Amino acid sequence: MNSFKRKSSSVLVLTLLIFAVLGPALTVFIPVVRSEDNLIDSYNQTNQDSYVKIDAFYWNNITGYAAVGQTFNMSSPNATIGSAQFYLKKTGNPTVDLYAVLYEHAGEFGTSGIPFINALASSIPVNSSSLSSxxxxxxxxxxxxxxxxxxxxxxxxxxxxxAGGRVDASNYVNVALDFSNSSHEGNYFAYDGRWTANPEGPGDLCYSVYFAFAVGGAGGDTSFSLSFITIPITVYTSIYYFMWLFLSFVHVSKKDEPLIEPKFNPHPPMVSVLLPCRNEEAVIGTVIQQCLDQTHKNLEIIVVAHNCTDNTAEVARQFNDPRVKVYELNTEDVGKGLGLNYGAKFAQGEIIIYFDSDSIISKDYIEKVVDLMVSKGYEVVQGKIVGSNPGYNKLCFLQHLENQIFLSMFWGGKQKVGLPAGLGGTGVSIKRSALDKIGGFRNILIEDFDLCVRAQVAGQRVGYCQEAVVYDEKVPKYNMLIRQRSRWMAGHVQLIVSMIKEKTLGKLFIKNPVDFFQLFSPVYTLCLWLGVFVGIVTTLQNQAHLFSSGWISFFYVPLIFFLVQTLALQLLFVLILRRECTTKEEFRKSVLNLPLFYIYSMHWFWVLLRLVVYRNKITWAHTKTEHGFRRK
Structure with missing residues (x-):
C-alpha cells in the first residue's frame, strides 16, 4: 500500500470516528420539541435590560372582548413562545375565563389599542375562580x-x-404590576367581562409580564421530546454524506492504477465458472457461449439448474463442449448460495468466478481479473458492472446511472485509499483456498456482500478491476424493482443480525469503516423517513411555512449545510459520469437525468415500508428477478 493510500485510509477512519463522537453536537441546529418551557428572559424593575422590551400598556372595552395588553419589541434572536406569566389574584368570587393571547402589533406603542385580529397564539383558559386571593x-x-x-x-x-358581564365591585381579578412594591398592587381589575383602571394606582404595567421562551417549545400537555430522533438522524446522515463526498472526490481526483502485465505463463490457472440459475432458459445459452469465447481458455463452466421447472438444463446440455458441465439440484429451500455451494463441490479450478445468468461478459473479463489477482495478490476481485439494457426504458436507464455513479464511487474510491473494494453479485472471483477458509458461500439474501465482509474479516484482500466489464440486466418495471431492492435490504438486516451473533461487527469497522456504515444502509433510509416525519410534525406544531422567517430561523444552518453538501455531490457526480461514460451523448443524457435520479431514489422509502410490512415474506422464492428484457 503506497503512502497516499495509507494516509487517506487513516484520515477516513479518523474522520468517521470524529463524526460518530461529535455528531450529536450538530443537533443544536435541529428543532427539538421540549417537554417544558424554560424561563430564559423576563422584564421587571431589577431586569430592565432584557430582550423583551415592554413599552406600554393598553386596555380595551370593545364589545365582545375585555382585555389588558402589554406591548414589547422582540430584540432577541428568534424564539418560540410557549407560555406567558402574570401576577394575578382574585377578590370575591369572579367566574370569568381568562386567556393570554399574542398579537402582532403594527401601531405606535402607547397610542393604539390591542389589535384584536389575527391572533398568533392563544392559551388554554384559566378560570378566575381558581385563582388565589x-x-x-x-x-x-x-x-x-x-x-x-x-x-x-x-x-x-x-x-x-x-363581554356581557356586569360590573361587580365585589368580584374581580387583580393584575399586579410588581408585587414587591405595594404601591403598584391592584392597578387593574377584571370584572366579569370588563376591565377598568384602579384610580389609586399609577398605571405602570411595565413590570408585570414574564415570558417563558422555549426554542422549538410548544405549550400545553401535548409537547414531547423528539431529541431521541434528531440526534441519530443528524449523526448518521452526516457520516453518510461525508463518505459520499470523500469517496467521490478521491475517485475523480486520482487516476486509476494501470494493470501490471504479468509474465507469460504457459500454464495459466484453472478457472471454474459457476452459473447458478433457476428457470433461465431465455438467457442461459447466451452466457454459456460468452464464457466459452473468453480469451482465458483454461476454464470449466458449471451450470447448476436449481429447482428449475423449464428447459434451463436442456438448453445448457446442447453445448457440445466438455468444459460445459450441467448439474441439476432440487431442494425445498431456495437461494443463490445453495446453488453456488453445490457447484463449488464439483469445481476443480484454483479460482472460482460466478456470474448471473443474465450477464453479458466482455471477452477478456476472466483474463483481466486473473491477471489482477496474480499480479497484485488479491484473494477476491470484482469487475466493473454496467447495465446491459439502459435503452429499454427510463427505469432501466436510471438503474444504469445508479451503477455508473455509486459502484464506481464506492469500489473505485475505496480501492484508491487502500480499503477493500466491494462485490456486486455477478462477475465475482475468489481463490478456492480463500473460499474454503471462510467456509464457502452462505445462503443469505445478499450473498455478495456477505462474501465480501467475511473475506475482509478473515484478512483477505478484495480488489476492483475496472478494465474487466460485465453487463447485467436491469429490471424494467417498478414493482420488480421494489421486490429486488426489498430482498437486498432484507439481506442487510440478515447480515447485521448474523454479525452481531458472531461478534464481528467491530472487526469490520476496523478493516473497512465504509462497508460498516454501508451495511447499515437500512438505518440510513429509516433516518431519512424519520427526518421527513420530524419535519412534518415540527412544521404542523409550529404552524410554520417553508419559507417563513420562523422556519429559516430554525433551519438556516442545516439548510445551508445540506444544500452545500448536495451541490458538492452533484458536481462530483458529474465528474464521475465524465470518467465513466464512453461517449459525449451518454454523458449529456446522464447529466440531464440527474434531477430525475433523485426522484427515482425515493423508491428506497417504499422498499423500507415493504420490508416492515412483508418482512417474513421477503425470500428468494418471493423476490426472484425475471430476465430476458434486452435492449429494444
Whole structure:
C-alpha cells in the first residue's frame, strides 16, 4: 500500500470516528420539541435590560372582548413562545375565563389599542375562580407555537372570552404590576367581562409580564421530546454524506492504477465458472457461449439448474463442449448460495468466478481479473458492472446511472485509499483456498456482500478491476424493482443480525469503516423517513411555512449545510459520469437525468415500508428477478 493510500485510509477512519463522537453536537441546529418551557428572559424593575422590551400598556372595552395588553419589541434572536406569566389574584368570587393571547402589533406603542385580529397564539383558559386571593405568578400555556421574529413588535393580552358581564365591585381579578412594591398592587381589575383602571394606582404595567421562551417549545400537555430522533438522524446522515463526498472526490481526483502485465505463463490457472440459475432458459445459452469465447481458455463452466421447472438444463446440455458441465439440484429451500455451494463441490479450478445468468461478459473479463489477482495478490476481485439494457426504458436507464455513479464511487474510491473494494453479485472471483477458509458461500439474501465482509474479516484482500466489464440486466418495471431492492435490504438486516451473533461487527469497522456504515444502509433510509416525519410534525406544531422567517430561523444552518453538501455531490457526480461514460451523448443524457435520479431514489422509502410490512415474506422464492428484457 503506497503512502497516499495509507494516509487517506487513516484520515477516513479518523474522520468517521470524529463524526460518530461529535455528531450529536450538530443537533443544536435541529428543532427539538421540549417537554417544558424554560424561563430564559423576563422584564421587571431589577431586569430592565432584557430582550423583551415592554413599552406600554393598553386596555380595551370593545364589545365582545375585555382585555389588558402589554406591548414589547422582540430584540432577541428568534424564539418560540410557549407560555406567558402574570401576577394575578382574585377578590370575591369572579367566574370569568381568562386567556393570554399574542398579537402582532403594527401601531405606535402607547397610542393604539390591542389589535384584536389575527391572533398568533392563544392559551388554554384559566378560570378566575381558581385563582388565589393573594398575588401569585399565574402561567398561561399556549395551545400552539408562535414564532417571535427579531425586530417585530407584539402585544400580549390577558383577556376574557366576551363581554356581557356586569360590573361587580365585589368580584374581580387583580393584575399586579410588581408585587414587591405595594404601591403598584391592584392597578387593574377584571370584572366579569370588563376591565377598568384602579384610580389609586399609577398605571405602570411595565413590570408585570414574564415570558417563558422555549426554542422549538410548544405549550400545553401535548409537547414531547423528539431529541431521541434528531440526534441519530443528524449523526448518521452526516457520516453518510461525508463518505459520499470523500469517496467521490478521491475517485475523480486520482487516476486509476494501470494493470501490471504479468509474465507469460504457459500454464495459466484453472478457472471454474459457476452459473447458478433457476428457470433461465431465455438467457442461459447466451452466457454459456460468452464464457466459452473468453480469451482465458483454461476454464470449466458449471451450470447448476436449481429447482428449475423449464428447459434451463436442456438448453445448457446442447453445448457440445466438455468444459460445459450441467448439474441439476432440487431442494425445498431456495437461494443463490445453495446453488453456488453445490457447484463449488464439483469445481476443480484454483479460482472460482460466478456470474448471473443474465450477464453479458466482455471477452477478456476472466483474463483481466486473473491477471489482477496474480499480479497484485488479491484473494477476491470484482469487475466493473454496467447495465446491459439502459435503452429499454427510463427505469432501466436510471438503474444504469445508479451503477455508473455509486459502484464506481464506492469500489473505485475505496480501492484508491487502500480499503477493500466491494462485490456486486455477478462477475465475482475468489481463490478456492480463500473460499474454503471462510467456509464457502452462505445462503443469505445478499450473498455478495456477505462474501465480501467475511473475506475482509478473515484478512483477505478484495480488489476492483475496472478494465474487466460485465453487463447485467436491469429490471424494467417498478414493482420488480421494489421486490429486488426489498430482498437486498432484507439481506442487510440478515447480515447485521448474523454479525452481531458472531461478534464481528467491530472487526469490520476496523478493516473497512465504509462497508460498516454501508451495511447499515437500512438505518440510513429509516433516518431519512424519520427526518421527513420530524419535519412534518415540527412544521404542523409550529404552524410554520417553508419559507417563513420562523422556519429559516430554525433551519438556516442545516439548510445551508445540506444544500452545500448536495451541490458538492452533484458536481462530483458529474465528474464521475465524465470518467465513466464512453461517449459525449451518454454523458449529456446522464447529466440531464440527474434531477430525475433523485426522484427515482425515493423508491428506497417504499422498499423500507415493504420490508416492515412483508418482512417474513421477503425470500428468494418471493423476490426472484425475471430476465430476458434486452435492449429494444
Amino acid at each position: 393573594s398575588f401569585e405568578l399565574t402561567t398561561f400555556t399556549f395551545r400552539e407555537h408562535a414564532y417571535l421574529i427579531e425586530g417585530k413588535k407584539y402585544c400580549i393580552a390577558v383577556q376574557t372570552a366576551s
